[in-house]
Amino acid sequence: MSLEWKLDPKEKVTIKVGDKEKIEFRLKEIMAEPGSKISLKKDFDPAFTGGYENKAGATGTVSANIERLCDLQERLYAQNEYALLIILQAMDAAGKDGAIRHVMSGVNPQGCHVSSFKAPSAEELSHDYLWRATKALPERGMIGIFNRSYYEEMLVVRVHPEILAKQRIPSAVADGDVWKQRFREVNHFEEHLFHNGIVPVKIFLNVSKEEQRKRFLARIDDPDKNWKFSMSDCQERAHWDEYQAAFEEVLNHTSTEVAPWFVIPADHKWFARLAVSEAVCRVLERLKLKYPTVTPERHAELLQIRETLANGKSHKSSSSAG
Numbered sequence: 001m002s003l004e005w006k007l008d009p010k011e012k013v014t015i016k017v018g019d020k021e022k023i024e025f026r027l028k029e030i031m032a033e034p035g036s037k038i039s040l041k042k043d044f045d046p047a048f049t050g051g052y053e054n055k056a057g058a059t060g061t062v063s064a065n066i067e068r069l070c071d072l073q074e075r076l077y078a079q080n081e082y083a084l085l086i087i088l089q090a091m092d093a094a095g096k097d098g099a100i101r102h103v104m105s106g107v108n109p110q111g112c113h114v115s116s117f118k119a120p121s122a123e124e125l126s127h128d129y130l131w132r133a134t135k136a137l138p139e140r141g142m143i144g145i146f147n148r149s150y151y152e153e154m155l156v157v158r159v160h161p162e163i164l165a166k167q168r169i170p171s172a173v174a175d176g177d178v179w180k181q182r183f184r185e186v187n188h189f190e191e192h193l194f195h196n197g198i199v200p201v202k203i204f205l206n207v208s209k210e211e212q213r214k215r216f217l218a219r220i221d222d223p224d225k226n227w228k229f230s231m232s233d234c235q236e237r238a239h240w241d242e243y244q245a246a247f248e249e250v251l252n253h254t255s256t257e258v259a260p261w262f263v264i265p266a267d268h269k270w271f272a273r274l275a276v277s278e279a280v281c282r283v284l285e286r287l288k289l290k291y292p293t294v295t296p297e298r299h300a301e302l303l304q305i306r307e308t309l310a311n312g313k314s315h316k317s318s319s320s321a322g
Contacts, residue, residue, distance in 0.1 A: 032255035046208040048265040065277035066106035075289035090205035093215040183253035205266040
């Protein structure tokens with residue numbers, strides 16, 4: 001696919017907020033540069049807001065981006081050439097569900113589909129690890145959202161290697177470097193998607209351990225949020241450092257020019273939703289989407305139909321039965 005797609009990490013991102021204010025930062029502050037080695041702790045601050053603290057103003061910009069996204073989705077559907085695949089990964093309580101609910105609230109539900117990937121079923125374990133994700137890929141003109149994804153195979157499976165044994169992969173493969181092999185496979189898979197018009201937008205919501213603790217406590221203290229919390233959440237929290245190391249490996253090996261990783265600061269939900277909405281809109285805008293143009297013959301036919309309707313008559317198609 002011939003697109004000027006490479007993102008420049010030094011590019012200045014300017015987000016207008018209200019009539020006079022704006023947020024400015026370099027792209028590298030929210031993106032894992034392809035080919036470089038990053039450190040989550042040193043390079044990305046989960047509390048980053050670009051120096052902006054006006055939550056109300058940012059919320060208004062998210063609303064404006066929702067309208068912007070609505071228009072872009074309509075063009076995406078009408079052009080019927082590309083599909084958008086939004087991949088969301090994060091630690092528990094980072095705000096994946098909220099980001100989907102807020103950012104995609106203005107999107108036509110008929111043109112959007114959310115897939116959540118939990119523990120694989122017996123049928124899914126009988127196939128390769130990309131099988132269930134491949135089945136859920138969006139068709140042209142659509143937006144697909146993966147709430148977690150095939151990257152779980154390089155995250156939770158890596159932290160809990162006993163899961164790998166259940167996948168019954170050939171011993172010759174299992175005895176090698178499974179993770180580097182999966183990184184290569186995923187990179188090839190996403191390149192294949194990109195060249196066939198399915199554009200990945202990969203978003204890692206980067207929440208701090210302290211903010212996760214506060215959100216867990218809020219879920220426990222609020223009866224209306226108790227359903228969101230389970231003991232497994234707390235058990236996985238005990239593996240925090242292992243997950244951070246696994247995420248770093250994923251970011252360092254699978255952030256590519258055609259499918260870079262956006263590392264979105266998630267300690268402030270309002271900023272995370274603003275950054276996610278901006279990232280999605282900017283990727284769609286890079287596709288230069290447009291409504292299809294009609295042929296001169298079709299235009300002439302439409303004018304004839306318009307004239308008939310304007311005169312209060314019924315239009316009889318030339319293809320209708322006599």
